[in-house]
Amino acid sequence: MQLTNTNDLAINGVKAMIIGESGSGKTTLAKTLDHERTLVLDLESGMLPLKGTNISAVRIKCKADLDEVLKNLTNGWGNKFDNIFLDSYTELGEMMIKEIKKDPKFKDPKMGIKMWGVYNETMQMYTKYLRDLSNFNVFLTCLPSTKTDGIVQIETIAIPGQAIKDSVRAWFDLVLVLKAGKDDDKKSYRHLITSAEEHPLAKDRSGSLKPFEKPHLQDIITKVNN
Numbered sequence: 001m002q003l004t005n006t007n008d009l010a011i012n013g014v015k016a017m018i019i020g021e022s023g024s025g026k027t028t029l030a031k032t033l034d035h036e037r038t039l040v041l042d043l044e045s046g047m048l049p050l051k052g053t054n055i056s057a058v059r060i061k062c063k064a065d066l067d068e069v070l071k072n073l074t075n076g077w078g079n080k081f082d083n084i085f086l087d088s089y090t091e092l093g094e095m096m097i098k099e100i101k102k103d104p105k106f107k108d109p110k111m112g113i114k115m116w117g118v119y120n121e122t123m124q125m126y127t128k129y130l131r132d133l134s135n136f137n138v139f140l141t142c143l144p145s146t147k148t149d150g151i152v153q154i155e156t157i158a159i160p161g162q163a164i165k166d167s168v169r170a171w172f173d174l175v176l177v178l179k180a181g182k183d184d185d186k187k188s189y190r191h192l193i194t195s196a197e198e199h200p201l202a203k204d205r206s207g208s209l210k211p212f213e214k215p216h217l218q219d220i221i222t223k224v225n226n
Contacts, residue, residue, distance in 0.1 A: 003066065013082075013219045014137045017089065017145050018192075018199055019157060020178030024142040025190065025215070029178070030055060030085045032216040033137075037082040041069060043091035056081070063099050066092075073133060082137060083217075086130065089142040089168075093159035096122055120163045131171055137213070139222055144177075144201070155200050173205040174224070178215060190215055 020026045027049045030040055040057040047057055060066050097119050106115040130138050143158035154164045169175050177199045182191040194204040195211035206224045
């Protein structure tokens with residue numbers, strides 16, 4: 001059994017979800033990480049915003065691709081990268097549910113509950129594996145969504161499965177909400193919201209961040225670690 005100290009908690013890396021509308025620039029945030037030490041896990045085939053940056057990327061088309069990447073990260077690639085940027089968690093959920101539905105036994109409508117149970121377990125396993133990768137900073141982008149509770153619209157994330165929607169934010173110490181637009185004076189703005197007082201999905205357990213931070217992930221890492 002290894003004894004640790006609370007002063008060393010940040011050494012395991014910063015782990016965060018980044019929630020933002022399509023077009024807000026989630027993928028572009030990878031540019032704000034150390035280009036030589038960052039690996040992008042591309043599930044959306046949307047790497048055009050990173051053209052010319054010399055950032056390493058790998059296309060994830062199926063569960064087997066992801067398994068191979070995770071195996072490499074815990075072996076030889078561990079010395080090559082500090083930052084893992086998964087784009088996007090929404091697509092990860094879509095990919096997993098499509099693969100699970102290919103199982104012939106789930107073609108029976110009576111197996112629907114069982115199928116979603118397998119999906120929830122699979123997503124939880126992969127999400128926590130990524131979150132717990134030692135000595136890596138891990139960022140997972142995700143689209144926002146809404147759900148209706150009676151007549152009230154509740155903000156949530158865009159991913160298959162209500163159980164995952166309700167649980168995944170609790171698995172991360174940081175949930176950053178990327179907002180871009182124009183203020184009342186028609187001036188453009190783009191920032192990361194970190195405080196639940198400013199956005200219901202945002203969260204900062206580190207206590208190191210301001211409610212609004214500039215969209216620069218390497219700065220976020222530095223602030224959390226210090």
